[in-house]
Amino acid sequence: MELFRLGLIYVHLVACCVAIGLVFTSDVAMVNNLLKGHVSSEHDNAHMASLQKTVVMALIFLWITGAAVIGVDYLDKGMTYFANPKLQAKVIIVLLLTYNGMFLHRVVLPALQKAGSLLDLEFGVRTLAIFSGALSGVSWLYAAMLGVGRPLAWKYSLLELLTAYPVLIVLGFAMMLALTQWARKQSMVQETPWPLTSMNAR
Template sequence: MIKTLLVYAHLIAACLAVGILLIQDLALVKWQGRAMNIEAIENLQRNSGIVSLALVALWVTGLIIVAIGCIDNPAYLMNQKLWAKFSVVSILTINGLFLHFYSFPRLTAPQGFLGTNTAEQFIVLVTAVVSLVSWLYACYLGIARPWNNVATYVYVMTVYTVIFIVSLLVALECWRGLRSGFRSVIR
């Protein structure tokens, strides 16, 4: 019963975080690199705080679930997919610090995203792609039961890397269009 409640809390925290993340990303796209108004900045700050709390809840519930798994089955930690998920969530967590302390200040700057220099824009773009890919892939790993004790760490992380590279290429193309004055279909 306790493990089921923990898994449920873990699921709710993941849904909350990913839902807010997707809505916030769409809201940022609507600004098309221009300076954001105070309401949009406040929404970004509030949403990033909620996602941060959800991430803490995910770490706590996840570690307790793993501890229970180890008690139930000493071989629990031999699942390489589990270690890949730890890696992805660690990347996601470290990237979250970069988002909060580097990318968000540039997105909310008076000159807007496009008013920052090219190197800063590139770093913001990379942190955004790492965030989206990592959150979605970590959630996928949570439901990818067929990979348990079958998929190797290298395989799981290779899939993650390929998804990241493809996503980054798409984001770079969107960025190129944004910098050349392309008007987004999202208004």
């Protein structure tokens, strides 16, 4: 049973690492383009489509392996296992990731494909897209931290474990919102034609 549990945790960890790696590299590419003052339509659509597929596949593996690990631990420790605040925090974050993935698929991605670019979205929709992205990035990293933080088990309450979580989401959202607004202004400046001066108009 111990080897079976170890195998489940291994697959669980690999799925988490793959998701974090793909999400991180995709986000870095988007930030680099924003720093240049523009984001191409092709990159936006590819970014969101890739992010959505990654989230879905990784969440499927995480739910399956995570539920299996919980089942094995329950058989070993009984109902007291579910009182572990670290376990509760992980389940809450994975639930949020799941709902956020559904939101990305049903709302953000179709709107982005219709607009053609993140910078071309209406302010409200663009704000929701940025918040959803910030929630996704922070949640994956936070869940990974809880996953490897065995010393955190039973040492802190659920509230203490999740205190930094909303703070990091707000900070990530604020930074990306400011960067996107700056990139949008830069894009508008680049697209504005400069007045041509004629040598004869003197």
